[in-house]
Amino acid sequence: VIGQPAKSKRPKEHGENKIFNKKVKPKTSKMKERESADSSLKSQSILTQVMDKGRFQKLAATLSLSAGQSIELRCKGSNVTWNYPSYLDTFKDSRLSIKQLDRYSQLILANSTAADTGKYSCWLQLCNGNKCRKDETKTGSTYIFFTDKEELFVPTPSYFEIVYLNPDKPAVIPCRVTTPSAKVTLHREFPAEEIEIDGTDIMYDAKKGFVYQHPTSDHKGIVYCKAESQGAPQISIKYHLLYVEVPKGPPSATIAASSNRVGLGDSVRVICTVLGEPDVDVNFRWQYPGQELEKPLIIQNFWRLIKRGIGHTTRISKSVLLVEDFKAKDAGNYICISQNLQGETTVATKVELN
Numbered sequence: 001v002i003g004q005p006a007k008s009k010r011p012k013e014h015g016e017n018k019i020f021n022k023k024v025k026p027k028t029s030k031m032k033e034r035e036s037a038d039s040s041l042k043s044q045s046i047l048t049q050v051m052d053k054g055r056f057q058k059l060a061a062t063l064s065l066s067a068g069q070s071i072e073l074r075c076k077g078s079n080v081t082w083n084y085p086s087y088l089d090t091f092k093d094s095r096l097s098i099k100q101l102d103r104y105s106q107l108i109l110a111n112s113t114a115a116d117t118g119k120y121s122c123w124l125q126l127c128n129g130n131k132c133r134k135d136e137t138k139t140g141s142t143y144i145f146f147t148d149k150e151e152l153f154v155p156t157p158s159y160f161e162i163v164y165l166n167p168d169k170p171a172v173i174p175c176r177v178t179t180p181s182a183k184v185t186l187h188r189e190f191p192a193e194e195i196e197i198d199g200t201d202i203m204y205d206a207k208k209g210f211v212y213q214h215p216t217s218d219h220k221g222i223v224y225c226k227a228e229s230q231g232a233p234q235i236s237i238k239y240h241l242l243y244v245e246v247p248k249g250p251p252s253a254t255i256a257a258s259s260n261r262v263g264l265g266d267s268v269r270v271i272c273t274v275l276g277e278p279d280v281d282v283n284f285r286w287q288y289p290g291q292e293l294e295k296p297l298i299i300q301n302f303w304r305l306i307k308r309g310i311g312h313t314t315r316i317s318k319s320v321l322l323v324e325d326f327k328a329k330d331a332g333n334y335i336c337i338s339q340n341l342q343g344e345t346t347v348a349t350k351v352e353l354n
Helices: 030-042
Strands: 047-050 056-058 062-066 071-076 080-083 096-100 104-109 118-128 131-147 160-165 171-173 183-188 193-195 202-205 209-212 221-228 234-244 252-257 268-276 283-287 298-307 312-323 332-340 343-353
Touching: 047 131, 071 080, 071 118, 071 131, 080 104, 104 118, 160 171, 171 234, 183 202, 252 332, 252 343, 268 332, 268 343, 283 298, 283 312, 312 332
Parallel strands: 062 131, 160 234, 234 312
Antiparallel strands: 047 056, 047 071, 071 104, 080 118, 096 104, 118 131, 171 209, 183 193, 183 221, 202 209, 221 234, 252 268, 268 312, 283 332, 298 312, 332 343
């Protein structure tokens, strides 16, 4: 059975917050008692599940329910924030209801589906005026599997997905399952073979998928996952693994004008170009003559992916500044400032009146 795309997007939240309850020995020093009390306070969970006949149950790190069931969760507190599979927000799913009452917040998910599988968490907000922060001592988290024998893999919005292999960080092939006990294997499409999972360099996590701890260019190619659980095996969508080049530090930027000498009344384009990681955004800022006079200019930003050599993919980002009806006051230095997560780079070019 080949997994079919769902109408809704895959939840993007993965992982879990483990809750530790420290047992306090009866005979300890006051210092140790204080430390144990502090640890217990830090791990206090405010999340419970409402059961039949008004009973409440504290939630473990994971919970398995059958798809189709409804669930009600409660978080103690008068100002509670929730986190749940993001597609429920994206599509404003009417099956999800959240209400803040006096002493607790209530989350109800009706008619659950396999796509609802994911992390559900809440925390208390501490507010002072307009500024609010998370209370780290009042949180709750659980990962819920909504099991469905017809959908062993959490449904996805497409048949194909790109996974970038970055040598500086782990890569995740997100074929998550709805049944935690399912046996899952990873397969390469060409050459057709099962990929060995050693538990060290490549490992499987039912809440994330297969994790490549140290991606290399040898891992690139097209792969898929196969799951088995009391029935015919099911196959996931295909994942295209692309190995990427990683620039060290701020953006690698260049700048060029369509012409460095421009006639009166003519137009000129100044282009700022950055090569970088496929999944890292680049922001652009400009400084130019006439800026203080608030001359209206047209600035367009765009990007695309390009292949550089076998198995290497790079993102090319550009910002184009267009000066129309060039005047004497437009002559001078055009400065582009590009910024990524690691810093910023400034480049400049001079445009003169011909």
